Amino acid sequence: MREKIALVTGGTSGIGRKIVEELLEKGCTVITCYSKTEENAKKLQEEIQNDKLFVLKCDVSKEQEVIHMFQTIKEKYGHIDYLVNNAGTFIDNFIKDFDIEDFKKVLDINLLGKVICTKHAYPILKEGGSIVNIASHLGVVPCEESPAYCAAAAGIINFTKATALEYADKKIRVNAISPAFTPTPLSLRGWKKEEIEEKLRETPLGRFCEPMDTAKLCIFLLSEEASFITGENIWLNGGRF
Ligand SMILES: NC(=O)c1ccc[n+]([C@@H]2O[C@H](COP(=O)([O-])OP(=O)(O)OC[C@H]3O[C@@H](n4cnc5c(N)ncnc54)[C@H](OP(=O)(O)O)[C@@H]3O)[C@@H](O)[C@H]2O)c1
Numbered sequence: 633m634r635e636k637i638a639l640v641t642g643g644t645s646g647i648g649r650k651i652v653e654e655l656l657e658k659g660c661t662v663i664t665c666y667s668k669t670e671e672n673a674k675k676l677q678e679e680i681q682n683d684k685l686f687v688l689k690c691d692v693s694k695e696q697e698v699i700h701m702f703q704t705i706k707e708k709y710g711h712i713d714y715l716v717n718n719a720g721t722f723i724d725n726f727i728k729d730f731d732i733e734d735f736k737k738v739l740d741i742n743l744l745g746k747v748i749c750t751k752h753a754y755p756i757l758k759e760g761g762s763i764v765n766i767a768s769h770l771g772v773v774p775c776e777e778s779p780a781y782c783a784a785a786a787g788i789i790n791f792t793k794a795t796a797l798e799y800a801d802k803k804i805r806v807n808a809i810s811p812a813f814t815p816t817p818l819s820l821r822g823w824k825k826e827e828i829e830e831k832l833r834e835t836p837l838g839r840f841c842e843p844m845d846t847a848k849l850c851i852f853l854l855s856e857e858a859s860f861i862t863g864e865n866i867w868l869n870g871g872r873f
Pocket of ligand 1 (some may be wrong): 644645646647648666668669670691692717718719722741742766767768769775810812813814817818819864
């Protein structure tokens with residue numbers, strides 16, 4: 633992976649940050665973006681101190697910003713080998729009470745953000761490249777208080793399969809990972825303490841999914857080791873169905 637160039641969206645926190653760290657560890661050049669939290673972007677750069685890391689501000693739900701990001705990447709690097717569509721947010725509520733603008737926001741970031749990046753990455757994704765979409769456990773099983781997040785994650789899983797068919801024309805593989813609850817700022821903000829404890833009790837392997845679990849699987853799926861795997865969604869759930 634030493635000469636490869638990767639774009640990881642939302643790499644300034646949680647799961648995305650771990651993926652950024654692992655790719656840098658493997659010798660990749662890594663570009664990442666975030667939409668608002670400058671403090672995390674600065675922290676990432678200060679703590680990593682690696683000239684193969686390039687951090688950009690880009691809201692993945694805004695197509696013009698994404699087009700501009702890919703122009704910048706093209707001018708600086710010429711192409712990318714890998715795209716990890718990770719950026720996401722979480723707003724929960726019962727559908728009866730859901731503010732439709734909030735519902736749209738979740739779909740715009742978690743689903744359309746991945747769609748927009750996938751579309752505009754295509755011209756600069758090298759033949760034989762690879763895309764990993766971070767979906768969610770909640771894209772496979774329903775959760776009554778997270779209808780928007782569930783809908784977006786389920787959408788990503790079949791979008792992954794459809795894109796795998798289309799992007800095979802450039803031998804680009806497209807896969808999804810659906811992690812279970814992972815302690816990160818997103819999930820710790822979204823779930824109550826009792827709900828988190830219940831998830832742990834219900835997990836046969838007796839621990840939470842960690843950002844590193846997703847990062848390691850992501851590296852595998854991006855790499856040549858996974859050269860015949862495309863259109864898959866891999867569920868990281870510790871045995872909790
Ligand atoms: N944590 C879990 O339990 C869990 C489980 C399954 C799947 N996932 C998925 O894993 C992914 C990462 O989640 P996480 O838990 O690591 O969350 P996190 O710690 O909150 O990190 C989210 C990252 O995405 C960025 N981001 C958010 N909105 C963005 C936007 N519109 N444009 C660009 N960047 C944006 C954030 O930066 P800014 O805030 O600066 O924008 C941050 O870098 C998400 O897709 C989430 O759905 C999480």
